[in-house]
Amino acid sequence: MPSYTAPTKDMQFILHDVLKVSQTDTPGYAELEPDFTGAVLEEAGKIASEVLAPLNAVGDTEGCTLENGVVRTPTGFKEAFDQVRDGGWTALDLPEEYGGQNMPYIIYTAVGEISSAANQAFTMYQGLTHGAASAILAHGSEDQKSTYLPKMASCEWTGTMNLTEPHCGTDLGLMRTKAEPQADGSFKISGQKIFISSGEHDMADNIIHLVLAKIPGGPEGIKGVSLFIVPKFIVKEDGTLGERNGVSCGKLEEKMGIHGNSTCVMNYDEATGYLLGEEHKGMRAMFTMMNEARIGVGMQGVAQADVAYQNALAYAKDRLQGRDVTGAKNPDGPADPLIVHPDIRRALLDQKSFVEGARAFLLWGSQMIDQSHRGKDAAAEGIVSLLTPIIKGFLTDEGFDMTIRAQQVYGGHGYIEEWGMSQFARDARIAMIYEGANGVQALDLVGRKLPQDGGKHVMAFFEMVKAFLKDNEGNEALKADFLDPLKAASKDLQQAAMFFMQNGMKNPNAALAGSYDFMHLFGHVCLGLMWAQMAKAAHEGIEAGEGDTRFYQSKIKTGRYYMKRRLPATAMHLARIESGAEPVMELEDELF
């Protein structure tokens, strides 16, 4: 049976030693003193380990069931959901006026990682609610906000996002769900949506569906899509629940993983819906939710990799098998623990260096989001927009690979369900797919974000790397191990961007054929930058003679591993990118 311990020490290191959050001028950050964030994270970790993690396997084994239109969640989910709700954990960062705690998004991200690692399927009920609430907060009328947000902030009501239909996922312009205007200003929504996470369940009094649909007579394709609020139960004027709306769950999908979350086919049959935001501007409103969801999914990739790593590490220290070739390390035992073997250490260090680097990347990205939203910083907004597809695509690809590596450490036991490693891999797999499959993230990055505003955001990123390198150029402790490899990797990235600029104009396929490699190349540079910053902070910590020196040393050594063993991937991605469109495009469709 796997276990989970929240990485509070590592998060505190990133928040305070690396990002120095309470010393920045991002609004709301002054309160993020170490004692405060430590208390929040410790408490979140306690619930995660004691309440959520023990339900993870239960959710996987039991799954959800649908009977007469009623979806039942696995044993214990409802009680745990109540407990999390009662603890005030579901709306840390929403405004106080709607019942939230107005904390910065960076804290929401850290707590979200902890909760997701303990139980991804469970956490999704809250995560989707949060996303829907954010969309209402950004685009709703005052009336809509006061009607829905307080109940959603408390998760008394949960939320969903309804985009996909059987014949369209990425290409939402093909959508068929209709919204007929009514005399009272509402709409009648009819159509079928699929893959609706948390679409129906028994843990909340009401479910607020955000539904994309077309108003007849509007523009063709994606420009004719609007967003609607469709509550499961109509909310009456006095805020109490009225009649059941014309929306129901037609089917639960049998999935590879996240069995504890109900993935529903949702049927809308003249359901009453209320326009959210402007007519035909539904995609803009939905993107508020999508961008947040994409960061959240990137976080899931890291979370599953971390819990899988924690268990693989414990197994590697516990399981006795074979001998250290340089001499027995456990001479009195029948064999040495797995961790003595270099290839096991390679697998563990791949995981550890990814998880810690990715966590820093996520928290730094979240700081940028706070800087953008709370600080109204357009430059930060640009960087977030650029990095979002990398956070989603790179962190979930790598996150999944790392759960596979963790599973591998268990040998045959990794394949047996009762050991729990299979679930981590199966649950992590979805993160590469939903909220825009990773190929779509790569397309978004190269086709949209890179050229945005004349390449302004990517130039700003390069400037940040350059500034970091310059600021530390005299730092001999960092130079060979961190600064030089970061410089080389960043050069590969610039060269790839240059290749796209020079060739993508003539032939867009020259850029698109390399988009996936570019996303990974960029991701490695981001993690390289994070490790260089963490190593710097660790050296400073050692010099200051305060804190846990051993911990700082582990950071430096783990970082060195990343720079030496993982970062060389950038050259390979560059070589692939520079091979251009031809290898990818020259084979005729019928010759595949």
Next chain:
Amino acid sequence: MPSYTAPTKDMQFILHDVLKVSQTDTPGYAELEPDFTGAVLEEAGKIASEVLAPLNAVGDTEGCTLENGVVRTPTGFKEAFDQVRDGGWTALDLPEEYGGQNMPYIIYTAVGEISSAANQAFTMYQGLTHGAASAILAHGSEDQKSTYLPKMASCEWTGTMNLTEPHCGTDLGLMRTKAEPQADGSFKISGQKIFISSGEHDMADNIIHLVLAKIPGGPEGIKGVSLFIVPKFIVKEDGTLGERNGVSCGKLEEKMGIHGNSTCVMNYDEATGYLLGEEHKGMRAMFTMMNEARIGVGMQGVAQADVAYQNALAYAKDRLQGRDVTGAKNPDGPADPLIVHPDIRRALLDQKSFVEGARAFLLWGSQMIDQSHRGKDAAAEGIVSLLTPIIKGFLTDEGFDMTIRAQQVYGGHGYIEEWGMSQFARDARIAMIYEGANGVQALDLVGRKLPQDGGKHVMAFFEMVKAFLKDNEGNEALKADFLDPLKAASKDLQQAAMFFMQNGMKNPNAALAGSYDFMHLFGHVCLGLMWAQMAKAAHEGIEAGEGDTRFYQSKIKTGRYYMKRRLPATAMHLARIESGAEPVMELEDELF
């Protein structure tokens, strides 16, 4: 519902255009004329598509059940097993005197890929039987051979291999199963074995377990292990079945995949066993089976990748989503098929170029096995010994990654069980683990095979590459696209081997820390060599003006993709290897 079509055309191309099997002097190969192999492969393909593939999802959904010691296989398995048995498919390559057809191993491999792709869990019942029969053939007495082989050749009786115990997998020296000698020359076997594939089921009259156990008083550790034949029912003097032996299935494991195969905990309680081979030489005998099994597992990796690719390709051509950025390809339809998008083509070409290159590698390796066994060619035996861990480790790692890429092409539908892509991924996952986890393959390659006989085998491999490059140095059609990249990749491999030689003596960890990368680097060079040979054959085919020119062109273009997009990985692996032991070893265990 996924489907499967046997790649007979591709196999024929490899057998006859590339390897030119019927023109070689390997004993038995003269009969392998195109008409003959074509007929065998077509027929195997028919059974695979019509009988085995439709049972694949059934096996996954139903799984096996254990009740009162009786294991039931999924609906339809027994009938299909009878059909395959009646068709004479289970012992293509065993000697005629024992009921086999005495075909070369290369045909067994080709047919095995077809069968595995259609239904891996099902095919394992036969595959394990074949492995056990091979061990009896190589190490059994005349009496043992005549008692067991005819019934195993026909799969009236099936076989298993029993190595793992709860506390020991890789490190078999820790084994506790005991074999007490009896007055009549037999042994009483007692102990527990786990992860026994096909350990108990309802498709055969008898099950012949090959069991590793220790005879009390023998040498410590791995040197005191002997191999025993333990039949489920004792075979009487007249060949009929006698009493039930003291062996039973105590539990079926719940696994991530291959649900149609029964993975058993086997309890031996003073079961009667017969020594196979010599006392305390059990590992040697078991390795006859293991090496064959490792080739077979590599083949499973390719097989799952192929069936997943076939379905991803069909989906990519069928599913309409988005538009070709260079202009609509399906202007009259609502959208273009997925295959117009460069990143979808990238994913498909990764799969196609792997599958076809790996298939050539497997068949070439099988030819070497025939050359070694039938031709008594020691050099070929050396090459096989060197390549076995690469075939097992590299092809299953890549094979799994390719099923994941294929699943990804389906977007959200890839995650839903009813589409079948999840099963391919879950089934493919085991191949990286069983028959020696891939890390153990890397250790075997670098720790044992590379230095074997003073590095003789790897030198022979380099000579083969060199000879190929030299033989074709004037071939302008191959030079830039195939020979130059192969040369560069091979140079990376040589440099890595040199690094190990120079550093591994002083510090074995300097080599072991790079073992996994070396296995992948070596694998890429092997596939690069295969693609260069296939491109050569394709060019010759085009020049000869015979055969399917379009097919030959597809080979050249797919090969170019591999050389340009996949082979650059060798430089990354070399860089990781050359970073040596320090990044992997410097972090103290307690700082992980």
